[in-house]
Amino acid sequence: MDDNIILLAHGAGGKKSADLISSLFLRYFGNPILDLLGDSAVLESGGQRLAFTTDSFVVDPLFFPGGDIGKLAVCGAVNDLAAAGARPLALSAAFILEEGLDFETLERVTASMSDAAADVGVSIVAGDTKVVTRGSADRMFITTSGIGLLPDGIELPSPERAAPGDVVILSGTIADHGMAVMACREGIRFSSEIQSDCAPLHGLVAAVLEAAPSVHCLRDPTRGGLAAVLNELAARSGVCIEIEESSMPVSEDVRVACELLGIDPLHVANEGKMIAIVPQGEAEKALGAMRRHPRGSRAAVIGRVQAAPAGRVRLRTVMGSLRILDVPAGDLLPRIC
């Protein structure tokens, strides 16, 4: 019965999302570019390589500590371009508004998008606005798309390039975004307010690629968290990724919040973090470049790539045991981005 309807989990970035993509979207839309399922599509045109990406944002609440739906929509597009190794060229923004939304809310969100775009140095060049009757949408949804320019003559980072021996580097603490939104939505208060990490990562990625041009994979661990993204990379590259729980940067408040709510921080969305999988020989340089960047000061080596068991992610726990780290099956955190 449930197989015939759309569930929240179909949008959560985990197993059900992957099923929907393969059983429906790839079946009908499948083509050599889409099939790669990168954070951005890579197009060739007139001797140039372009990156192209789109994401809808439905986060609830619209404003949360550290960001809002507008900042999220701009950073989301920029980070998907960055994960392809692209420099952002232009963004578009399409708004679906609920009749009765107050103008002030829309203006705050618009101002925030404008600030985020200015911070990146990219323009919003195309847009659209639809308004639906009261009750047909929840206040506002935003869809951003982005075009980026890819550098010439280098092999691009891509999800199937992780190789045994590679080093897995994470640019900072995990689970900040998801827990900031959850705490705000549920009205939970901790010793200090948890801030979303929502931030554009084009600068951090450019610094990493300059220091370590052979980076094999880049990915921003949004919906489904680190667990979903590492599983995807392990599957796509046909390798095993082994990570160390003790190396994982997690803020104290976020750790406490996750324990209280019974949520694994490895399953929680990030909006300002990047994973880089780097050949051993360039790992030191990549890590150094991240740490020197203001958005990567807590960057850390969190694991290694191994040959087997292919397609698996294994977590070495603080206690020293080794367990399979699976993709989240359901959706603990709906409307997180």
Added chain:
Amino acid sequence: MDDNIILLAHGAGGKKSADLISSLFLRYFGNPILDLLGDSAVLESGGQRLAFTTDSFVVDPLFFPGGDIGKLAVCGAVNDLAAAGARPLALSAAFILEEGLDFETLERVTASMSDAAADVGVSIVAGDTKVVTRGSADRMFITTSGIGLLPDGIELPSPERAAPGDVVILSGTIADHGMAVMACREGIRFSSEIQSDCAPLHGLVAAVLEAAPSVHCLRDPTRGGLAAVLNELAARSGVCIEIEESSMPVSEDVRVACELLGIDPLHVANEGKMIAIVPQGEAEKALGAMRRHPRGSRAAVIGRVQAAPAGRVRLRTVMGSLRILDVPAGDLLPRIC
């Protein structure tokens, strides 16, 4: 009071939409590309000119005679690219789904998008899916974005190029899409079922541009209908556009439906029509090219461009009087696309 909230009219393509764009979006996002407000943005990159467009689709019902939300979403992006004179290069599709949507509906829409994209010869290369809790959206919304390639070395059609003496050509009957959706939604039946004109126009535009390379403006009259689009072109070009009611192609059933519902067909959305404003010397060729194309067989000259009164659209009625044709102020037809 009403000035402080978003109304349906803000998304209707008329005066309120224009106000929202200028008072909010251009104020915060304004840049030389966005400010042109073309159907697509035009970007320069590495010696190439690219067109970039985005639109959200929220049509209700999802399926209507002649189309569905999926076909509409693909044709909408393709036609915005075509109106910029661009050949479609790639599309993206972002879905916002309501929890509980039946899978079969999503599959029908996906199949329809796939068919429409195949018809155009363009691929959907990037996508996204978000699911929101039951009641937070009405079944499904789709946002498509498109990238197109613009030909080298020619001056592109654009909304500010209409000049006195130019001829206004319309590719076929008006108001079919809006009245098909309205009739379907309201359960109104006429002698025969009104079909939406929803169709991709890249081929028709290519044929027109080949026959008449000096075309000054191209525009697809969607939300707000012919009246909104002609007013925009008149304002942007600083000219008067005078059209003849007697020359306006309208199907008999659509005319009757509009009369019954008290709706002016000039205010109703089209999804498979193009307006071309063409220098006198090329008008014959442009009209001929349209008429030879299967989607332009009922193309007609509907008016002329004059110098004054600048920024106005005037309609010469069947009775011979001349009246100002204004932009629709409210929204008679919410969720028409």
